[in-house]
Amino acid sequence: MKRLVLIALLAFAPVTVAVAPMPAVAVQPDEVLDDPVLETRARAISQKLRCPVCQGENIDDSNAAISRDLRLYVRERLVAGDSDNQVIDAVTARYGEFVLFEPRATGANWVLWLAGPVMGLVALAFAAGFLRRRQGGAGPAPLTDEEKARLDRLMQD
Structure with a gap:
C-alpha cells in the first residue's frame, strides 16, 4: 500500500526543471555583428519585432526566411548609423505596424x-x-398560514 501511495504521489507531483536561458538559435553566426554594442542593440530591437509568418514569435527567435531578412535589415540600418527608433520606423514603414509587438x-x-x-x-x-440590485431586494415573501400548515404536515410525514 505504501508503494502505491508513493507511486501516486510521484506521478502527480509537479515537475520543475531549472533551465538556464539559452540564446536564440534562429540567429545565424553570419548575421552577428562584430561590434558587441551594435549586436546588443540589434537583439533588443529584434525582440520588439514580430515575425510576419510565425506571428507569435519575434524575429530573433523565428527561423522563417522573412525573419532572417528582417534581422539583416535591422543590422544594416544600425551599421548605417540609425538610432533604435529610426530602425523601428524603417521596418514599420516597410512592413506595416503589424510587425510591432507593441503597437x-x-x-x-x-x-x-x-x-x-x-x-x-x-x-x-x-x-x-x-450587487446593488441584489442587496436592495426584499428577499422572499413570508409564508402564508396555508403554506405553513402544509409545511408542518410534510415535515411530520
Missing part, C-alpha cells in the same frame, strides 16, 4: 489601447449594479 498609441491604434480599460470599467459598472 504605437496613435491613430486607429487608440481603439486597441483603450478597449481593455473601457471594457474593464463597463464590467465594473455592471457588477456594481448587479
Whole structure:
C-alpha cells in the first residue's frame, strides 16, 4: 500500500526543471555583428519585432526566411548609423505596424489601447449594479398560514 501511495504521489507531483536561458538559435553566426554594442542593440530591437509568418514569435527567435531578412535589415540600418527608433520606423514603414509587438498609441491604434480599460470599467459598472440590485431586494415573501400548515404536515410525514 505504501508503494502505491508513493507511486501516486510521484506521478502527480509537479515537475520543475531549472533551465538556464539559452540564446536564440534562429540567429545565424553570419548575421552577428562584430561590434558587441551594435549586436546588443540589434537583439533588443529584434525582440520588439514580430515575425510576419510565425506571428507569435519575434524575429530573433523565428527561423522563417522573412525573419532572417528582417534581422539583416535591422543590422544594416544600425551599421548605417540609425538610432533604435529610426530602425523601428524603417521596418514599420516597410512592413506595416503589424510587425510591432507593441503597437504605437496613435491613430486607429487608440481603439486597441483603450478597449481593455473601457471594457474593464463597463464590467465594473455592471457588477456594481448587479450587487446593488441584489442587496436592495426584499428577499422572499413570508409564508402564508396555508403554506405553513402544509409545511408542518410534510415535515411530520
